[in-house]
Amino acid sequence: xxxxxxxxxAEAIITEGTHVRGRISGEGAxxxxxxxxxxxxxxxxxxxxxxxxxxxxxxxxxxTIDGDxxxxxxxxxxxxxxxxxARLLGDVHxxxxxxxxxxxxxxxxxxxxxLPTELSELASSSKSSTSPRRR
Numbered sequence: 001x002x003x004x005x006x007x008x009x010a011e012a013i014i015t016e017g018t019h020v021r022g023r024i025s026g027e028g029a030x031x032x033x034x035x036x037x038x039x040x041x042x043x044x045x046x047x048x049x050x051x052x053x054x055x056x057x058x059x060x061x062x063x064t065i066d067g068d069x070x071x072x073x074x075x076x077x078x079x080x081x082x083x084x085x086a087r088l089l090g091d092v093h094x095x096x097x098x099x100x101x102x103x104x105x106x107x108x109x110x111x112x113x114x115l116p117t118e119l120s121e122l123a124s125s126s127k128s129s130t131s132p133r134r135r
Contacts, residue, residue, distance in 0.1 A: 011044075016051055030060075032067070045078065050085070063094075065103075 011029040014020055018034035029044040032052040039057045040046060046060040052067035062078025065086045072091045073080055079096040082088045082103035091108045099105050 014052075048086075 011031055012026065013031045014034045014036060016033045020034065020036045020038070022038045023041070024030070024036065024038065025041040027043045029047070030040070030042055031047045031049060032054060033049045035053045037055045040054065040060065041058075042060040044060065045062045045064070046058060047064045048054055048067040048069055050066045054067075054069045055071060056069070057072045058069070059074045059076065062075050063073055063080045064083065065081065065088055066083040068087045070089045073088065073093070075094040075096070078094075079098055080092055080094045081098040082100060082105055084100050084102040086100075087104045089106045091110065092105075093110045097109060
């Protein structure tokens with residue numbers, strides 16, 4: 001009898017023509033070729049394929065968008081990539097964001113990164129010099 005594959009290598013697929021409404025959460029990867037309305041929370045990677053559509057707040061390890069996404073998108077450990085012909089409307093939270101030529105992004109980008117020491121010191125000194133002084 002065949003053994004099931006481990007959850008770390010498993011990928012769930014929402015196929016073309018399928019419409020899901022509600023919260024989706026899981027440990028593995030998810031590929032969306034259909035439509036999803038509702039929050040998506042994954043410990044794995046999310047791939048929105050060509051023709052796939054999400055109206056969701058998304059929280060996943062890394063996110064690749066080749067379809068349409070509307071909502072707040074957060075990559076917890078990887079990159080958010082908006083591919084050629086893809087559309088992302090919403091806010092992005094990620095350490096790395098890649099917008100390929102021909103991809104569309106409308107929204108705000110919250111990018112967390114470490115500044116080099118020289119720039120970090122400059123940024124903190126300019127903040128202290130521009131803050132109002134108390135009397």
